[in-house]
Amino acid sequence: MRALAKTAPAPTTVYLVGGTTAVLVGWRDTTLYVxxxxxxxxxxxxxAILARKEQLSINVEFAAPDQFIPVPTGWESxxxxxxxxGPLTVRHYDLTAQALAKIERGHVRDLNHVRAMLDAGLVTxxxxxxxYDQAASDLYRYPAVDPVTYRAALDALLAEPVKPPRPAAPESR
Structure with missing residues (x-):
């Protein structure tokens, strides 16, 4: 991101999604894609992204939750x-929207990520x-999403108990 910032011609924001967020927040050690x-x-x-991608032998995907599910306005804030x-701001894409996209997709790894987000208190x-309720009226814009299945997946996941957040480890001196 520091190298990317050097190429920014104006203030720009990069929003990180998925496994990239998981690695930076700490519930995964690696990811296959940025x-x-x-x-x-x-x-x-x-x-510059293309050049760094080749240099670092990493995969970069331009993807975000709003490409797969409706996301209420204001996700940026x-x-x-x-x-x-410098001129580059790096943020995690709205964590609640990320969690909802993972729930809709329904892969085991995705659901485990959402559980980790709940357990860590990153989403509630x-x-x-x-x-979900704010965005549900826009589901018709996403014909690949079955609203009944999506809501059932959300309800099933939320029926599971949330683990209390782990206390932070004491700092060593």
Whole structure:
């Protein structure tokens, strides 16, 4: 991201998604893809991403929850800050939206990520229900999503008990 920031012609925000968020937050050690989006997009930065991708032998995907499920407006303001590198702001894409996209997809790994997010207090059952309810009226715009199955998956996941967050380890001196 520091290298990418050097190519930013104007203030830009990168939103990290999926496994990238999981690695940075700490519930996964590795990811196969750096999933992200950039707002606004700049050709110079897209070219720099391509060059760094090859240099670092990593996969980069431009993907975000709003490509798969409806996400209520204001997701940008709900996207936690990761870092600031000059004109480049790096954020996690709205964590509740990420969790809902994972629930809709329904893969075992995705559901485990949502459980980890709940256990860590990064999302709450109330935020998942509220955000789902706010976006449900726009599900018709996503014909691949079955609203009944999606809601049932959300309800099933939320019926599971949430583990209390682990206390932070004491700092060593």
């Amino acid at each position: 999933d992200m989006i950039m707002r606004p997009e700049h050709d110079a930065m897209l070219r 709900r996207s936690p800050l990761v870092a600031q590198y 059952p109330d935020s998942l229900r509220t955000t």
